[in-house]
Amino acid sequence: MAILVLAEHDNVSLKSDTAKVVSAATAIGGDIHLLVAGADCGAAVTAAQALAGVSKVLVADSAEYGAQLAENLSKLVVELAADYEHILAAASSIGKDTLPRVAALLDVAQISEVIDVVSSDTFVRPIYAGNALATVQSLDAKKVMTVRSSAFDAVASTGSAETVNLSQVITARTEFVSQALTESARPELGNAGIIVSGGRGMGSGENFAILEQLADKLGAAVGASRAAVDAGFVPNDLQVGQTGKIVAPDLYIAVGISGAIQHLAGMKDSKVIVAINKDPEAPIFQVADYGLVADLFEAVPALNNLV
Amino acid sequence: MKVLVPVKRVVDANVKVRVKADNTNVDTTNLKMALNPFCEIAVEEAVRLKEAGIATEVVVVSVGAKVVQEQLRTAMALGADRAIHIETDEDLVPLSIAKLLKAVQEKEQAQLIIFGKQSIDGDNNQTGQMLAALTDMPQATFASEVKLDGEKVTVTREIDGGLQTLSMPLPAIVTVDLRLNEPRYASLPNIMKAKRKPLDTLAVADLGVSLKAHQTVLKVTPPVDRKAGIMVSSVEELVEKLKNEAKVI
Secondary structure (H helix, E strand, O other), X not given: OEEEEEOOEOOOOXXXXXXXXXXXXXXXXXXXXXXXXXXXXXXXXXXXXXOOOEEEEEEEEOHHHOOOOHHHHHHHHHHHHHHEEEEEEEOOHHHHHHHHHHHHHOOOOEEEEEOEEEEOOEEEEEEHHHOEEEEEEEOOOOEEEEEOHHHOOOOOOOOOOEEEEOOOOOOOOOEEEEEEEOXXXXXXXXXXXXXXXXXXXXXXXXXXXXHXXXXXXXXXXXXXXXXXXXXXXXXXXXXXXXXXXXXOOOEEEEEOOOOOHHHHHHHOOOOEEEEEEOOOOOHHHHOOOEEEEOOHHHHHHHHHHHO | OEEEEEOOEEEOOOOOOXXXXXXXXXXXXXXXXXXXXXXXXXXXXXXXXXXOOOXXXXXXXXXXXXXXXXXXXXXXXXXXXXXXXXEXXXXXXXXXXXXXXXXXXXXXXXXXXXXXXXXXOOOOOOHHHHHHHHOOOOEEEEEEEEEEEOOEEEEEEEEXXXXXXXXXXXXXXXXXXXXXXXOOOOOHHHHHHHOOOOEEEEEXXXXXXXXXXXXXXXXXXXXXXXOOOEEEOOHXXXXXXXXHOOOOO
16 A cells, blocks of 8 residues: 655755655555645645655645644644555654654554664664664554654655645644744755764853864764753754754764763764764763864864864 | 643663663663653643642653652652552553543643653653644644743744744643753652652553554664774874775765
8 A cells, every 4th residue: 555755844845854754665665645735835846746756746735734733734644544554754843743643543553763664564763762773563554653864865856746736724723923943054964964063062152163164164064962052052953862853974073072872862873973072981982983082172173174 | 720741750861771682672670760851841840830820730640550659759749739640560652651641631621731752761752742632632842931821822842943933722732842941859858748649540441441552562672883983193193084094074
């Protein structure tokens, strides 16, 4: 039977998470349909049509879906669910908000943060902040799951799926009030090939400027540990870890980060990890491919000059 | 207004768990257990609502073996008024827990239900959303600010890319993020007082909920260990390694 993937988008651009979730759907095998629910989301639909492996794009374009609220989005997905055996979304803030509602309405368990597809009913997911991997077999008729996008490669944009316009308009009692997004010219954390992250050792928000300079030179995104976020150095959405973003870039440079379990959960699948810390006993050195014991205020500017 | 706070007993956040040799589960014997950090934040928020004169009663509820009463007592020492323990030795999926909580909510009729956004053991991030679906309540997940105004709750949420504010009619469900508040410590007098606060124990059967098996955990394995890296002695050496050995810059 077919697979329904909830597209991740902001009404204008389709997020790369979607191409990665489609990749997970391809691993399950079956006809893949993409649901784009939003308001004036034509550009996202066009991008969705191009994803390789997608045969149909279902479009629910209405002001009611503009903010992508879980309350009505979940009901829309449930109305479509009869035709699908698998329902997938990225383990993003929208996917995590919406899919458990879908699962509960369908009376099935949800499998969260899938990192590997073993078969059409068996999946691998991390538990205990990534310190164990559970292989879970679903006994439910429908499999509802969120996919950790950092664990899958994006599919190419070589397809040409047909579109089907949906007529369902479901209203929510939840009211969208406002949104404040962090503006940045740097790549998104989830997509970046290189991430430069700072922790408590940065000392202040102003000091993050040296990391930003390095990031700009490397074309990298800037991340942070919880300590740096809690201290108000940088906004919350830069947090990497068990409860923040889970990333797996080619290169992760951890600066002034001790390496608590919760932080490692968010970045230990990076291909190459570099740690710069003045404490030689910091746990981050146990996962770092290259460690440098040094004062970051000397090492980071020196690094900036050399790259 | 009554506030209901579901809480969970988990392995302490600072403990690094190990997978059992037979790969059936993680080994939790003799590990330090605690109230899930997100649940602590949920309790704190409910208690602050009571202190602000908005909530009249804070009820905590937990599903699990008899030992979860320790965490219910902790929640009461932090300021909850009473506790409900749904006793079961089975390891339930979030959907089953949400069904049990729905039965509790039908009796309690709380106006606001505050959850932690996820437990740090299962890392599911599902139960609050599922209860919201089962009770057809509006939800605001990953809250970093909660404001009550008459029959409405306005919540600022942490989303990918920034913050979002939603407003919902009560009754509603809120799941909390780390940034919402700084939980207090329980004082010794409050710990003593909590021992005398009411704690009701219910069996799953008492709630008239039928639960079914949804999944089987085939195995639990340790993640692949990273190879030990090398220590470099200078920034020059680091750049040289990244360029020529790892070839990532």
